[in-house]
Amino acid sequence: MNNIFIPFNATKRVVLFLLFFGLCISANAQQSELSVEKIMQDPSWMGTFPSNIRWGVNSENIYFDYNPEKNTSDSLYKISLKNRNEIQKAELQEKRNMVPQWGDFNKKRTKKVYTENGNLVLYDLKGKEATEILDLDSEIDDAMFLQDEDKISFVYNDNAFILNLENAQIHQLTHIRKGKKKEEKEPELSDQDAWLEKENLELLQVVNERKEKKKSAENYRKSVAEEEPFTFYLGENSLRRLQVSPNASYAAFQLVDRAENKNTEVPNYVDESGYTANLPARSKVGEASDKVELAIYNAEKDTVFIVDTSALPGITDLPDYTEDYRDKEWEKKERQVIPSGTYFSENGEKAVVNLRSADNKDRWIAEVNLETGALKVLDRQHDDAWIAGPGVGYTYWGGGTMGWLPDNEHIYFQSEETGFSHLYLLDVETGTKKALTKGNYEVFDPFLSNDKKSWYLTTSQVDAGERHFYKMPVMGGKMEQLTQMTGKNEVYLSPDEKYMAILHSSSNQPEELYLKKTNSNAEPEQLTSGESEAFASYNWREPEFIKFEAEDGAMVPARLYLPQENVKNNAAVVFVHGAGYLQNAHKWWSSYFREYMFNNMLTDLGYTVIDIDYRGSAGYGRDWRTGIYRHMGGKDLSDQVDGVKYLIENYDINPQKVGIYGGSYGGFITLMAMFTEPETFQAGAALRSVTDWAHYNHGYTSNILNEPALDPIAYRRSSPIYFAEGLEGDLLIAHGMVDTNVHFQDVVRLAQRLIELGKDDWELAVYPVESHGFVEPSSWTDEYSRILELFNESLLNK
Incomplete structure (x- = not known):
């Protein structure tokens, strides 16, 4: 490997190179139509594919971003329902006159x-x-x-x-002002000045009479003046999410007291100025949380009251992890609560609020008494790990599925109560809750039809690796499946609900646009076909979708790439997707398309490649999502190890010829694999990897590992930097120097640790102009050339 800071042992490199060279010139040398340079070039080489789909407000045209002209960026195109065979570029004036999606x-x-x-x-x-x-x-x-x-x-x-x-x-309607109310006070006089004034008024009758007349006139003006409306002062708070009830009788808003946290800075050594410039970045996990309160304005009473959350059930409960710290005294106190959304009924007479504990272990849905501000809890969801899942929303910004039916009696929301995210109705008067969907699958993005008599929703009911669109009666009942194409069907319903624009893809074909009438029997009509000749000329594999048994009995989903027997080299590579909570062993086009193409190339060269939806991945319910709670690098890593065992037992893989690679969370898993499972993995490429979770952000990390000062055990067993002494194989570390997500500091600290431990067979490749997601094709090419070289050198001589 070239142009690196800390190389492999030189003697070993020469031997490996000669062995690899011998393999390449042999009669059975593995070859591929693909090259790193080809697959890592600007993605435009693959073709042009539609994105950002939206309908015209009158349901006459489908608009989307497209780039058949290979410009520097996409432009707006359209297809008219009257002329579906023609893709037209939208004129500038038409683009300006488009009615936006919001409103x-x-x-x-x-x-x-x-x-x-x-x-x-x-x-x-x-x-x-x-x-x-x-x-x-x-x-x-x-x-x-x-x-x-x-x-x-x-x-x-x-x-x-x-x-x-x-x-x-x-x-x-409301009179809200920043800052504090200025109190009108008589100026305070010193004892000396007060004495002088008193003496003066007693001595001079005219002066005293004039003062009394002035005071009487002022009091009269105040008595006849029009009463000023009630004004609410924010003080030190800021205002967020101001909402008016449909009957204009009430308004809800959030008061946010911003926490002062120490933010980090990322040095940019190649700033255009020629100087090193610091890029502002996030703070670290354990930061103080913003204090958020819910305020309700009552127009009739012309006043504001703050909703009291102190009586919420379980508000003082201690988290389960405190059991691991019996030598510490834990104070039972009221946890901080964040109101993340207020929803008024259609008649404006009722409101429910979505409340989350700041530690994200509880979610309460409560009705707000709009006259008193009192809360009536309708539903409590608790998770010893953390509340999440499709449609459940986020702690701080609300979101998710929630609202009222037109009857002003039922609210709807999503919950993981059964272990999978499903859609529920709840009668606010009786408290009766009804599951509209049920089963071992997830529900995504449900919404009401225009006439409010039906639901439209996407689910994984057919298969965890597929997404289909359905219609269902508003009070529940049989779901009508409206899409049938295998893969992902991302549906954009026309405003009049007569047609579906479908962005469809499969595991080996990128997204294309289809049109279908909104019924189950209609045939979809393909509207775009954007693959380039160069891209279409290669026979992209459809991976084999498998499940293997993990050590704890769980069946782990994966995608498997199998080489031809005549080129098989009995080596295996494990690809680890990033983000943690993300699904990649599915039947649609992956957001990791570069890695998908690289896996195809590795397979051409004789490698067996497996891509695992390990514990923590999305798409498989609550238990799968929280399987990494308090131990990242636990079940998520053992799933990789069990995947390797599956390959060894079923596909004749040499146990001494296994590599692993991945970026971000995948880079973290790679480090943990190389440090704690050296007998399983002989080579690894850790890209933009977290090395110490105590240095990552709060929103993501605190859910999974709590906070470092409160739960140090979780951080100690989850951070690769503590296990670096276990490195035995060959390790490539690659990182962008201006990464404002996972900071370059992570790998700098790890590099120093490896140096102090006297480790040899590792190297660090840095990319001065790249952030977390690489942009430059030259960077992608350099990085993946190094990965390929690593696997060829470290695995093929075994």
């Missing part, structure tokens, strides 16, 4: 209100005309039709306003 329809869906360029716009669907109805001196946000659809609510300068469309009058 709010009236009940009859004849009008849509939205904000554009900070102004308020009303679109008439029948007349196909957009009218700018309000232009203020700063941005308008969150426009919404009220229950009286002649009125629109919007947010401007951190306050809620109501616009009457009939008379164009604007009413300010």
